[in-house]
Amino acid sequence: CTYYTIKPSLPLSQVKGQCQKGIPASVRAKGWPLLCGAKDRKEKNDKLYERLVKAPDHQGWTDIIKRDTDRQFPFHEMFQSKDGHGQKDLLEVLKAYTQYRPDEGYCQAQGPVAAVLLMNMPAEEAFWCLVQISELYLPGYYSPLLEGVLFDAAFLSSIFKKLCPAAHKHLQNQGVEPLMFATDWLMCLYSRHLPFDTLLRVWDLFFCYGVRVLFQVAVVLVRRCLGEGRLRKECDGQMETLERLRGVKQRVQHEQADAFIHEVILLIISAHLNKGLFTP
Template identity: 35%
Template structure:
């Protein structure tokens, strides 16, 4: 709460969260959220509708409030997992709301807007970073246009929830709130660089997709302490300035391509 700036926002805006819940809700926003509530952590007993108390109500409240707070985003698939995860950790709706605001509003802007420009940009940035850190994999992936969107889209949009073991994800999120979005790239690069031999054995698009699912499992990601040490050593140096330079380059390129298509 302190590292992300969420505590400051909470204290500066007393009753704001409650006021968002008290207003009349947009029926379309409500229906979209309702459709995803039951798909959120279906195996977690606390999120089952028969649980006492069920966290589904808290999840619904946080997503509705955020949808009204950030109208440019509203609600997008993937946000239910992020809000649900925050509720599990904080056990507090209002704290979860402000942490979500820190993530979606400041740390990962444009990931969840309808255009998903930030997410598309970061797929391309990762591809460029892989060419520098693991050139052989960069060459392999170049054979398959659009491959990065296919293999890492869920990694990024769910911030590794349901991709990596829960304790490892919690450690990643600590760093994400403290250090910002470059941590997402560090995790992806570590998974890719560490499993370079397996990835390079891929001979088809199907092989690559299967391999990217498999590299998130197993002992390497299960030992969260060792894994976190690896993400700060294995990919080597990675500055925010480099990431921002690449983001600007690819953001402009995507905007030009999309304006040409329309």
């Protein structure tokens, strides 16, 4: 369950309705931290972020993070310059996380997640949202053994079997496991795989409903890639199938966000009617 279901400050039905419609861009900087509990964590840990940023890096993560900062959304104006505030804030947020969770350190997949957060809010709020994502929403996703994401990626197979059986059969016939393509989808919260407007709408739902939204998006994407017979015929081998799934952004880049999100919401409703459908 999400933080908001534990500590609601508005009627939950009203919040869900707004998240399904899409949180206005001007409100996301406050809305996401409120939904996930980052606002509360920040208030309870006043000045901690500042101390983490200034703390000496005894584990050597800073140099490793620096190699990745210019790879995150290089065409976005925030991250184009090495001396710009975007790359600086990204380095600080990721470095602060390694200080906050030295047992986990830095995971590359956190880079694009932190970058999307920074496009929508200041660095300190982005840090606490990253903490909540890593600890509350996706525990074990960014740990050294990746046990959380490996479990969830494997669980996707049973979901595909129920909701897109023809695509699931094709994956089995071609020897393609969800672990081979969906791990990156889940760890990056689709930040590399969806058009930006659609991505933000998916994150609105994710912060409201939790990890099951990531499973539901996976179903929609697999349907887009392999849902029709002609699409499956185009992928007549393991390599072709994996290329299609890993290049999924090309299948949805011209699709309106509303149409994509509508299909995800239908799966949310289906999950409500069929308890346990998206629960490992």
